[in-house]
Amino acid sequence: MTVSNPLLQDFDLPPYSAIRPEHVEPAISQILADNRQAIDQLLATAHAEPSWQGLVLALDELNARLGRAWSPVSHLNAVCNSSEIRAAYEACLPRLSEYFTEMGQNKPLFEAYAALAASPQAGGFDVAQKTILEHALRDFRLSGIDLPVAEQQRYGAIQMKLSELTSKFSNQLLDATQAWSKHISAEAALAGLSDSAKAQMQQAAQARQLEGWLITLEFPSYYAVMTYADDRALREELYAAYCTRASDQGPHAGQFDNGPLMAEILDLRQELARLLGFANYAELSLASKMAESSEQVLQFLRDLALRSKPFAARDLQALQRFAAAQGCSELQSWDLGYYGEKLRQQRYSIAQEQVRAWFPIDKVLSGLFAIVQKLYGIQIKELSGFDTWHADVRLFEITENGQPLGRFFFDLYARANKRGGAWMDGARDQRRNACGQLISPVANLVCNFTPAVNGQPALLTHDEVTTLFHEFGHGLHHLLTEVEHAGASGINGVAWDAVELPSQFMENWCWEPEGLALISAHFETGEPLPQDMLDKMLAAKNFQSGLGMLRQLELSLFDFELHAAHGDGRSVLQVVESIRAEVAVMRPPAYNRFANGFAHIFAGGYAAGYYSYKWAEVLSADAFSLFEEQGVLNGETGRAFRQAILARGGSQEPMALFVDFRGREPSIDALLRHSGLVEEVA
Numbered sequence: 176m177t178v179s180n181p182l183l184q185d186f187d188l189p190p191y192s193a194i195r196p197e198h199v200e201p202a203i204s205q206i207l208a209d210n211r212q213a214i215d216q217l218l219a220t221a222h223a224e225p226s227w228q229g230l231v232l233a234l235d236e237l238n239a240r241l242g243r244a245w246s247p248v249s250h251l252n253a254v255c256n257s258s259e260i261r262a263a264y265e266a267c268l269p270r271l272s273e274y275f276t277e278m279g280q281n282k283p284l285f286e287a288y289a290a291l292a293a294s295p296q297a298g299g300f301d302v303a304q305k306t307i308l309e310h311a312l313r314d315f316r317l318s319g320i321d322l323p324v325a326e327q328q329r330y331g332a333i334q335m336k337l338s339e340l341t342s343k344f345s346n347q348l349l350d351a352t353q354a355w356s357k358h359i360s361a362e363a364a365l366a367g368l369s370d371s372a373k374a375q376m377q378q379a380a381q382a383r384q385l386e387g388w389l390i391t392l393e394f395p396s397y398y399a400v401m402t403y404a405d406d407r408a409l410r411e412e413l414y415a416a417y418c419t420r421a422s423d424q425g426p427h428a429g430q431f432d433n434g435p436l437m438a439e440i441l442d443l444r445q446e447l448a449r450l451l452g453f454a455n456y457a458e459l460s461l462a463s464k465m466a467e468s469s470e471q472v473l474q475f476l477r478d479l480a481l482r483s484k485p486f487a488a489r490d491l492q493a494l495q496r497f498a499a500a501q502g503c504s505e506l507q508s509w510d511l512g513y514y515g516e517k518l519r520q521q522r523y524s525i526a527q528e529q530v531r532a533w534f535p536i537d538k539v540l541s542g543l544f545a546i547v548q549k550l551y552g553i554q555i556k557e558l559s560g561f562d563t564w565h566a567d568v569r570l571f572e573i574t575e576n577g578q579p580l581g582r583f584f585f586d587l588y589a590r591a592n593k594r595g596g597a598w599m600d601g602a603r604d605q606r607r608n609a610c611g612q613l614i615s616p617v618a619n620l621v622c623n624f625t626p627a628v629n630g631q632p633a634l635l636t637h638d639e640v641t642t643l644f645h646e647f648g649h650g651l652h653h654l655l656t657e658v659e660h661a662g663a664s665g666i667n668g669v670a671w672d673a674v675e676l677p678s679q680f681m682e683n684w685c686w687e688p689e690g691l692a693l694i695s696a697h698f699e700t701g702e703p704l705p706q707d708m709l710d711k712m713l714a715a716k717n718f719q720s721g722l723g724m725l726r727q728l729e730l731s732l733f734d735f736e737l738h739a740a741h742g743d744g745r746s747v748l749q750v751v752e753s754i755r756a757e758v759a760v761m762r763p764p765a766y767n768r769f770a771n772g773f774a775h776i777f778a779g780g781y782a783a784g785y786y787s788y789k790w791a792e793v794l795s796a797d798a799f800s801l802f803e804e805q806g807v808l809n810g811e812t813g814r815a816f817r818q819a820i821l822a823r824g825g826s827q828e829p830m831a832l833f834v835d836f837r838g839r840e841p842s843i844d845a846l847l848r849h850s851g852l853v854e855e856v857a
């Protein structure tokens with residue numbers, strides 16, 4: 176078994192096609208056992224006089240072996256979910272949780288780190304090494320190293336339970352998404368939808384041996400109906416199915432209900448925070464973030480909400496008036512996307528659907544690559560002949576002056592049994608190993624775009640293009656790192672509320688004429704986006720930006736309040752209500768259970784951290800304003816950004832890196848201006 180287990184082999188890229196669910200548990204058990212033994216040995220020899228090489232590098236090596244086996248498993252669980260891979264994945268979660276708690280509470284290991292940090296040799300360490308040691312000592316404390324044994328055990332039990340519950344949250348959301356579909360047999364029911372959206376639905380029906388069309392809750396299908404279906408009842412039905420997923424409401428009420436899990440997750444997080452001496456989980460979350468206090472975060476969000484609300488109220492009024500003129504006197508949640516799109520078309524004579532023709536996937540990719548090549552002086556080429564998890568997957572390599580820097584996989588299209596959303600996952604970290612060899616980074620970039628249909632290439636909406644740029648920005652942060660210590664290379668060790676800086680920063684090029692010229696070409700004629708279309712898109716850029724901003728702030732405040740005010744007796748729904756009372760300009764129906772699908776905070780890393788998007792957007796908008804001053808394709812400014820931010824990962828505090836690039840601390844002005852939240856002077 177051991178010999179033939181691909182997860183225990185020393186591979187370059189994961190042998191995806193050879194990985195079977197039955198390989199997972201034996202491989203992980205074996206590696207955890209080996210690592211425990213290696214750490215005991217390492218401490219027996221390195222304890223008295225620890226060195227960087229004997230301690231940190233040795234541990235990096237053990238972590239890398241574990242990551243090499245676990246990364247493809249957790250990736251497959253996300254993008255090719257099946258009951259077998261899910262069971263294998265879940266069986267490992269408690270063991271991994273136990274292992275990491277054990278490491279975080281390993282007193283001799285902690286003492287070795289403390290001794291290394293205090294040793295004379297530490298004076299000669301580079302800034303990344305010093306930061307890594309400082310963060311390591313902080314993380315031992317946040318793992319309960321100072322607690323009495325009984326409390327340490329409780330900490331471990333809570334972590335284990337949390338890892339189980341958050342995984343279950345994610346599974347139930349995926350199951351609820353897959354469980355619902357609507358079969359349509361008369362095309363008239365789909366009036367308003369584009370031919371390509373209908374063709375997708377036909378494909379989905381054929382995949383289940385059905386005639387006609389199949390509407391699902393996968394994003395491209397949901398989006399098409401909510402934006403274009405003339406049939407209001409159909410929109411309402413789909414809206415209700417989508418926003419009640421995994422809850423006590425809607426068509427599958429109670430069947431995949433995440434509600435009880437959420438309550439339990441919140442209770443356990445609160446208990447964890449108290450155990451570690453924090454008043455609540457929000458305070459614990461901030462202990463490793465750029466923001467300094469709950470007050471600072473709340474003040475930031477409330478100030479932005481106050482500024483945005485009048486704009487949002489105006490957006491809503493305009494929409495209500497427009498809908499009323501079309502015969503819809505009472506605008507409901509399932510009308511927002513539909514009339515919003517109609518109003519956009521009327522005002523700017525441009526439709527999201529219409530611009531797709533100019534964004535065929537290969538043009539977008541080649542344009543994206545051309546932009547980053549100009550900015551950062553790198554080259555990108557596609558590789559072939561690699562092992563993969565799905566036929567759609569593509570692999571690329573970044574080089575500079577012929578030297579390979581890193582590789583990334585693209586898995587771009589929505590399909591069944593793949594988690595929704597878009598993300599970058601650092602599949603392998605850059606590091607220099609004990610033999611002096613530089614291991615290059617690898618990233619997985621995952622999206623859920625509308626796939627190709629009817630022999631045409633996949634055509635993206637401008638929103639999808641923006642998502643691609645966003646994830647690619649995360650990818651570059653991971654891949655263009657120059658840090659050679661695993662603990663601070665790529666996005667490792669970057670404060671979570673600064674991690675969206677490189678990603679949101681990249682989105683700006685989707686809105687610049689020079690960027691758009693590179694990423695657009697009509698898929699039939701090859702013509703670039705015509706000037707008048709471009710003008711219309713730019714004019715429409717901040718269409719309803721007040722509503723959009725307020726929605727993000729509502730989510731951020733909800734998440735933060737949920738974790739900061741836990742224990743005041745309010746339920747999740749009551750917190751939702753109080754935040755809406757404070758900021759919302761429109762109320763969704765009472766059955767709406769969006770929180771039950773809010774995977775960012777219940778299954779991802781954004782708990783008491785969803786505010787990070789807005790927080791980092793201040794940084795990304797302000798960083799981009801230097802390109803506005805110096806030219807958006809200015810290679811010198813691009814190199815400066817690469818050197819100050821992308822290359823340096825978690826080696827220093829994010830504020831220091833930002834100031835290094837911008838020459839001053841961030842200002843909120845650029846964000847307000849980019850979002851159209853400033854009164855225009857005539």
Ligand code: ZN
Pocket residue numbers: 645649675678
């Ligand atoms: Zn992001």
